[in-house]
Amino acid sequence: MSNGTRKRPSPPFQPSPGPQPKIQAFSQEEELADEDLFRDETLICEDEESLILRDIEQRQTLASRLAKWTRPPLSSEYLSQSRSIIFQQLEIDYVIGESHKELLPNSSGQAAIIRIFGVTKEGHSVCCNVHGFEPYFYISCPPGMGPDDISRFHQILEGRMREANRNSNVPKFVRRIEMVQRRSIMYYQQQSSHTFLRIVVALPTMVTSCRGILDRGIQIDGIGMKSFMTYESNVLFALRFMIDCNIVGGNWIEVPAGKYKTEKSLSYCQLEFDCLYSELISHAPEGEFSKMAPFRILSFDIECAGRKGQFPEPTHDPVIQIANLVTLQGEDQPFIRNVMTLKLCSPIVGVDVMSFDTEREVLLAWRNFIRDVDPDIIIGYNICKFDLPYLIERAETLKISEFPILGRIRNSRVRVKDTTFSSRQYGTRESKEVTVEGRVQFDLLQVVQRDYKLSSYSLNSVSAHFLSEQKEDVHHSIISDLQNGNAETRRRLAVYCLKDAYLPQRLLDKLMFVYNYVEMARVTGVPISFLLSRGQSIKVLSQLLRKAKQKNLVIPNVKQAGSEQGTYEGATVLEARAGFYEKPIATLDFASLYPSIMMAYNLCYCTLVTPEDVHKFNLPPESVNKTPSGETFVKSNLQKGILPEILEELLAARKRAKADLKEAKDPLEKAVLDGRQLALKVSANSVYGFTGATVAQLPCIEISSSVTSYGRQMIEHTKKLVEDKFTTFNGYVHNAEVIYGDTDSVMVQFGVSSVKEAMELGREAAEYISGTFIKPIKLEFEKVYYPYLLISKKRYAGLFWTKPDNFDKMDTKGIETVRRDNCLLVKNLVNNCLHKILIDRDIPGAVQYVKSAISDLLMNRMDLSLLVITKGLTKTGDDYEVKAAHVELAERMRKRDAATAPNVGDRVPYVIIKAAKGAKAYERSEDPIYVLENNIPIDPQYYLENQISKPILRIFEPILKNASKELLHGSHTRSISISTPSNSGIMRFAKKQLTCIGCKALLSNRDRTLCSHCKGREAELYCKTVAQVSELEMLFGRLWTQCQECQGSLHQDVLCTSRDCPIFYRRKKAQKDMAEAKLQLDRWNF
Amino acid sequence: METMEIDSEKNLVRQQCAYYSLDEAFGIQKETYRGQQYSQIYFARLHLMRTLLYSLVSNWKPHLPVCRVLALEQGKECIIVGTLYKHMKLKPCILDEYSKERSATPLVQPHNFMHADDHLVLEDESGRVKLGGNILSLLDVLQETEAGEFLVQDFLEAGLPPQIKLPLISTGDKYVVFVSGLSIGSDNCNPLQVQLLIDHITGHLGDEKEQSIASQIVHVVIAGNSIEIPCGLLNGQNLASKDLSRLSEPIKELDILLSQIAAGLPLDIMPGPGDPANFSLPQQPLHRCLFPGSSAYNTFRSCTNPHLFELDKISFLGTSGQNIDDLEKYSEAKDKLEFMERTLRWRHLAPTAPNTLGCYPYTDRDPFFIESCPHVYFVGNQDKFATRVVKGSEGQLVRLISIPKFSETGVAVTLNLRDLECHALSFGTQLSS
Incomplete structure (x- = not known):
């Protein structure tokens, strides 16, 4: 990230040809502090532009089709500029340009121009260029520095800046230095303010470079070499602007009539204008302004014709289809559905099919489509990592220089940049960044990965999970065949492609992502794009900066001392008394424990008293709190903390949103409010994390360790109070017992046997104990678990009751149900056992169930799809240090058939098969299809020992005495049946001879079905055979018709090879078993 | 005897x-079962029906063109022969076995799986289309509506065989x-x-x-x-x-x-x-x-x-x-x-x-x-x-x-x-x- 030479964003505002200014990018120490708005733009020279024009003319027909899709025309009021423009902004960035002569008559040269993109409520697109906002930061003023010293200091700094930025021809680097009264947010201070210097620089990137100079130290006459602590020098420019103008992400902005000027048209937006930053009116998202503008959301998907056995690469493989759906925010059906195909494609009902002869035309048609439809939000599945970069790199390969003009700025090309996103919470991800100016990219894959923990993130399993729909999956080796077929096969592909474009839209709607993310942006005040591209901390920082600004506080740019600042003791967990509780267990929860603690004890950066200051200030003991971890914080009468204030506001706002939600009738309004209360809750909870994260903007271990120490104390306190008060001694029927306690909840067994009584006691306890805490810490009674299976710390299951009459659901925690590397059998077993134990209250039934499942496994009667384990292939075999089962298998499959073998990026499904003694686990993995086709025996012992045993024993140990002996070694494990592989060496020498269906005795040549011994039992044996056939036929019918349904066609063969689909292997197996069973049945035709 | x-x-x-x-x-x-799927029986059925129905069309509505689902045009009346498929919300599905909420499935199988949201789809080899209007049978006169739905005006069924x-x-x-x-x-x-x-x-x-x-x-x-x-x-x-x-x-x-x-x-x-x-x-x-x-x-x-x-x-x-x-x-x-x-x-x-x-x-x-x-x-x-x-x-x-x-x-x-x-x-x- 650092020390690289990068092209500066070239100003699109001066379309004069000639050398673009290049400035050395400064070395940057912190990734997070990096200004993110480098725009690589190159201008298109004149003749290229005319080429595009001609290109458009040639496609008049297409253009007229596209014209239908353009935005509604501007009304005369807009055209005459007689009305104010009110719009909801979605994206804010900035460019470097010549400063506006009319709006800013006093300045000249280059300046940062903020661009705000948005939509009016009529659906017009808006591009607002904001002028006059200057980048700045603070340093503390050395004592004794007067106005004269400052002007000298200014000169020195200017000189140093010029030295560091030799390539830049900016007339003045440091615009001005002002003396202001501020206070640092860090530590409790007795003076109300100090003198700070506000350094205003010419361009946003200079903040970093200037900070570097000041950090390293600067020689000042009279004072000598001095290095400065900088304040708020790591705030991104766009965020700085938003904070200072009170703009939050996704809110409505008004520019009054007469205050804006429209002259140039540099973007494709309908309304483009220039104005001063002071003229913007930012509306708080309330009432009328809490609504959503009718954004245009484009969902798209591309198909590429890969070569056999290889994942498509943009340098070789053509883009053959692009499917698009455009939906207006708030409507449930897309108003545009189309697909662009390479070569002729048969029509699809309700879809505009556009076929082209060359790939160039396909790509350009899509580019034109984007320009005409002008989407505000672009969504899709894995578009950021695959679809968008692929299109751009493909256009580069084909030398279509005019393709990547996808943003809203005319003549500005989109480029692909490799980025790494790293966050403690989400881990490090490599990805490609494609910046499409003015349009928000919302990749559903990234969002789902962020917000949900799932066992697989393929589009198929994600839509199965959220929409309960299976998706047809066409293997990429077939895609080329379909493309090379005829118009019909390409149509088939187009239908598939459309579905892939439709599912992200459905997911977006179903999971309310637009509402939730816009609300999150509004609550935290960051642009929507930050929510996806950045971690948690920016959200808290944004709120902190806003609050600090109100209070005249400034936030230091803390140098991160090393990677780890040391860790602190986390949350406490009371010892779990494992067992199966058949009496109701009341659960007492602390409502938003950590935020409450911070509020109750006024924990903040600005209330923390350093150990030295404790003595120095000599604070009276009644106005400080000493936390259990030994820190000292002042109480709110001396200094109200900022964090508690932010939290109070968030929680109050949440209360309000929830109340409004109850009142609201309109479903769209409800969606907004629900999104808001969720965002507020998440935000309140992330404040604690912000102070504790070691690699963050402003870590403060003193705060976070105090929070957890109070938390621990409270759990212990609660336990003690409950067990002291609810005793037979105090007149209660039973002695209460705390059986378990986690971070913010305590589980109590009051000893009563009905849910109702437990609820009453729970309420009483919650009220009693709450009274002993400082407000707003509150213990709430919410639920009763009955029955409750407590396995160990953080692992439990129980039925969840909030009303005395029926239970709400089955609640499980920490029990293997979603782990990726488990086979489906484990998940089913665990779920069914819990169901039997908790809901049916049938422990013998559960035991029987496990036994029969184990017996099925050993007797080779298990449905293979339950045994499939799936792992992602992230690197090729050589790159793995340790041999892994799925990697080895991928290698072996490549040798068998390179075309269908999994590639890097694919998920590899496998089963563990029986092999020679001593074979390593990784040698025993096999492709499930291969196993099915060749009757290869699976290894039941592996599944028993490595997959089933642990999770099952965990559940049964609290219930059964000899769980392991009973379940895993009982008589049901005695008989084992292993199928004979049809391809093994020895079988080639075997002579096949019919055996009796009844007793397996070898048959003499005359008999074909039964031996003479079994002749009398014909009827019963036939019944058995035919019953098997009958069962298989039923399964066959149900499975294959389901697949027809899923693919959406009855008259075409099912092609789907989705290995994520639970019935894929079953379907294959049913087909094969059916053929075998039919042969068996035919033997009866004597 | x-x-x-x-x-x-x-x-x-x-x-x-x-x-x-x-x-x-x-x-x-x-x-025998050799890996064939169900598409072929649908195809055979459609073929039989189409031959039969085409012969009836000339007596029924001779002025209308007969076309395939794909060749439909908006605003034009025509006749399509195809397989009717009913999308049913409540229809039991084998994938339900794998759904998470096991307890949510009712223990008693309903007698009838009809639901107000069910809709019909007409399909031939070329594609499928959602039907609207007066519906029920194997042959339909259709007119395309805006939403890509097809308005059924009348339908013809094969009638009793000879x-x-x-x-x-x-x-x-x-x-x-x-x-x-x-x-x-x-x-x-x-x-x-x-x-x-x-x-x-x-x-x-x-x-x-x-x-x-x-x-x-x-x-x-x-x-x-x-x-x-x-x-x-x-x-x-x-x-x-x-x-x-x-x-x-x-x-x-x-x-x-x-x-x-x-x-x-x-x-x-x-x-x-x-x-x-x-x-x-x-x-x-x-x-x-x-x-x-x-x-x-x-x-x-x-x-x-x-x-x-x-x-x-x-x-x-x-x-x-x-x-x-x-x-x-x-x-x-x-x-x-x-x-x-x-x-x-x-x-x-x-x-x-x-x-x-x-x-x-x-x-x-x-x-x-x-x-x-x-x-x-x-x-x-x-x-x-x-x-x-x-x-x-x-x-x-x-x-x-x-x-x-x-x-x-x-x-x-x-x-x-x-x-x-x-x-x-x-x-x-x-x-x-």
């Missing part, structure tokens, strides 16, 4: 009639007895009732008059579910030998009963959903080894389900009830006979196969297509006895019979071959004291 030997002056002689089996089309002897004229000559009353759902081995089964039925058929019951009627019974058809194997016996994987014998107990019993009938007159036995036969349609004849006693008679015929045969040139078509029961789950009609009538008009015996009704994946034909109109169309294992005559536009006359389950109602059905009149034959064992 002996007819009825009664010490009366007049010896009654059992009437005879000519029997001709047409079950060949439903046999699956040579067909019928061979009823033979005129008829010497007198001849009866065919239909019975279904004997359920030997179930708790409902009343052995005395079954024995009464058999005694009646074989003429061992009643006075001379009744015996003379019995002597006019020329044929017996058992339309499915003759045996009920105690549930759960076949699910278990390892059967103990005593279970095995319990399994074959009802079969032996049935064999004894059937041999009594077969000794007297011809008997057709069709497999039903509960019998030891394969599951998917067409169900293959019950294996002869199940009936060592009765299969010795040449009057005993084990048949397929559906079953197609002729008696004295009168053609009979019938099933053990799966086709009609399945229709009932996914659509509505005022009674079972109406469902039966619909299948005739659609010229398809099992319109819901293979989608919700299991059937063999044929590759080159659709045996359920009704080529010629039967004179008698019966369906077994229904709740109650009902009958009606349906008239076709070309003078076809079809007798519809819904045969009730004998074990529950004690009712069998007789049909007079002379005039195709139909009566219930009720056996009671309740002695009123």
Whole structure:
């Protein structure tokens, strides 16, 4: 990230040809502090532009089709500029340009121009260029520095800046230095303010470079070499602007009539204008302004014709289809559905099919489509990592220089940049960044990965999970065949492609992502794009900066001392008394424990008293709190903390949103409010994390360790109070017992046997104990678990009751149900056992169930799809240090058939098969299809020992005495049946001879079905055979018709090879078993 | 074998009639599962129907163009022939087995899966389209609406197939007895009732008059579910030998009963959903080894389900009830006979196969297509006895019979071959004291 030479964003505002200014990018120490708005733009020279024009003319027909899709025309009021423009902004960035002569008559040269993109409520697109906002930061003023010293200091700094930025021809680097009264947010201070210097620089990137100079130290006459602590020098420019103008992400902005000027048209937006930053009116998202503008959301998907056995690469493989759906925010059906195909494609009902002869035309048609439809939000599945970069790199390969003009700025090309996103919470991800100016990219894959923990993130399993729909999956080796077929096969592909474009839209709607993310942006005040591209901390920082600004506080740019600042003791967990509780267990929860603690004890950066200051200030003991971890914080009468204030506001706002939600009738309004209360809750909870994260903007271990120490104390306190008060001694029927306690909840067994009584006691306890805490810490009674299976710390299951009459659901925690590397059998077993134990209250039934499942496994009667384990292939075999089962298998499959073998990026499904003694686990993995086709025996012992045993024993140990002996070694494990592989060496020498269906005795040549011994039992044996056939036929019918349904066609063969689909292997197996069973049945035709 | 030997002056002689089996089309002897899917049977069906319907279109709406789903244009009227598919929200789905909320699935299977949100889709080889407007059948006049939905203005169904004229000559009353759902081995089964039925058929019951009627019974058809194997016996994987014998107990019993009938007159036995036969349609004849006693008679015929045969040139078509029961789950009609009538008009015996009704994946034909109109169309294992005559536009006359389950109602059905009149034959064992 650092020390690289990068092209500066070239100003699109001066379309004069000639050398673009290049400035050395400064070395940057912190990734997070990096200004993110480098725009690589190159201008298109004149003749290229005319080429595009001609290109458009040639496609008049297409253009007229596209014209239908353009935005509604501007009304005369807009055209005459007689009305104010009110719009909801979605994206804010900035460019470097010549400063506006009319709006800013006093300045000249280059300046940062903020661009705000948005939509009016009529659906017009808006591009607002904001002028006059200057980048700045603070340093503390050395004592004794007067106005004269400052002007000298200014000169020195200017000189140093010029030295560091030799390539830049900016007339003045440091615009001005002002003396202001501020206070640092860090530590409790007795003076109300100090003198700070506000350094205003010419361009946003200079903040970093200037900070570097000041950090390293600067020689000042009279004072000598001095290095400065900088304040708020790591705030991104766009965020700085938003904070200072009170703009939050996704809110409505008004520019009054007469205050804006429209002259140039540099973007494709309908309304483009220039104005001063002071003229913007930012509306708080309330009432009328809490609504959503009718954004245009484009969902798209591309198909590429890969070569056999290889994942498509943009340098070789053509883009053959692009499917698009455009939906207006708030409507449930897309108003545009189309697909662009390479070569002729048969029509699809309700879809505009556009076929082209060359790939160039396909790509350009899509580019034109984007320009005409002008989407505000672009969504899709894995578009950021695959679809968008692929299109751009493909256009580069084909030398279509005019393709990547996808943003809203005319003549500005989109480029692909490799980025790494790293966050403690989400881990490090490599990805490609494609910046499409003015349009928000919302990749559903990234969002789902962020917000949900799932066992697989393929589009198929994600839509199965959220929409309960299976998706047809066409293997990429077939895609080329379909493309090379005829118009019909390409149509088939187009239908598939459309579905892939439709599912992200459905997911977006179903999971309310637009509402939730816009609300999150509004609550935290960051642009929507930050929510996806950045971690948690920016959200808290944004709120902190806003609050600090109100209070005249400034936030230091803390140098991160090393990677780890040391860790602190986390949350406490009371010892779990494992067992199966058949009496109701009341659960007492602390409502938003950590935020409450911070509020109750006024924990903040600005209330923390350093150990030295404790003595120095000599604070009276009644106005400080000493936390259990030994820190000292002042109480709110001396200094109200900022964090508690932010939290109070968030929680109050949440209360309000929830109340409004109850009142609201309109479903769209409800969606907004629900999104808001969720965002507020998440935000309140992330404040604690912000102070504790070691690699963050402003870590403060003193705060976070105090929070957890109070938390621990409270759990212990609660336990003690409950067990002291609810005793037979105090007149209660039973002695209460705390059986378990986690971070913010305590589980109590009051000893009563009905849910109702437990609820009453729970309420009483919650009220009693709450009274002993400082407000707003509150213990709430919410639920009763009955029955409750407590396995160990953080692992439990129980039925969840909030009303005395029926239970709400089955609640499980920490029990293997979603782990990726488990086979489906484990998940089913665990779920069914819990169901039997908790809901049916049938422990013998559960035991029987496990036994029969184990017996099925050993007797080779298990449905293979339950045994499939799936792992992602992230690197090729050589790159793995340790041999892994799925990697080895991928290698072996490549040798068998390179075309269908999994590639890097694919998920590899496998089963563990029986092999020679001593074979390593990784040698025993096999492709499930291969196993099915060749009757290869699976290894039941592996599944028993490595997959089933642990999770099952965990559940049964609290219930059964000899769980392991009973379940895993009982008589049901005695008989084992292993199928004979049809391809093994020895079988080639075997002579096949019919055996009796009844007793397996070898048959003499005359008999074909039964031996003479079994002749009398014909009827019963036939019944058995035919019953098997009958069962298989039923399964066959149900499975294959389901697949027809899923693919959406009855008259075409099912092609789907989705290995994520639970019935894929079953379907294959049913087909094969059916053929075998039919042969068996035919033997009866004597 | 002996007819009825009664010490009366007049010896009654059992009437005879000519029997001709047409079950060949439903046999699956040579067909095998080789990995074929269900698309081919749909294709074959569509092909048959299209040829048929195209010939009708010229008389129906000659001014309209006939086209494929893909060639539809907005605002233009046209005719499309295609397979109707009903999207149903409540239709059970095998994927539900894998859904997370196991407890959410209702324990009792609903009788009918209809829901207000269901909608129809018309599909041909080229594509599918959602239907709107006045809907119900196999051929539709459509006009494209804005939303890519197609407005059905009118529809044409294939109508009753052509019928061979009823033979005129008829010497007198001849009866065919239909019975279904004997359920030997179930708790409902009343052995005395079954024995009464058999005694009646074989003429061992009643006075001379009744015996003379019995002597006019020329044929017996058992339309499915003759045996009920105690549930759960076949699910278990390892059967103990005593279970095995319990399994074959009802079969032996049935064999004894059937041999009594077969000794007297011809008997057709069709497999039903509960019998030891394969599951998917067409169900293959019950294996002869199940009936060592009765299969010795040449009057005993084990048949397929559906079953197609002729008696004295009168053609009979019938099933053990799966086709009609399945229709009932996914659509509505005022009674079972109406469902039966619909299948005739659609010229398809099992319109819901293979989608919700299991059937063999044929590759080159659709045996359920009704080529010629039967004179008698019966369906077994229904709740109650009902009958009606349906008239076709070309003078076809079809007798519809819904045969009730004998074990529950004690009712069998007789049909007079002379005039195709139909009566219930009720056996009671309740002695009123």
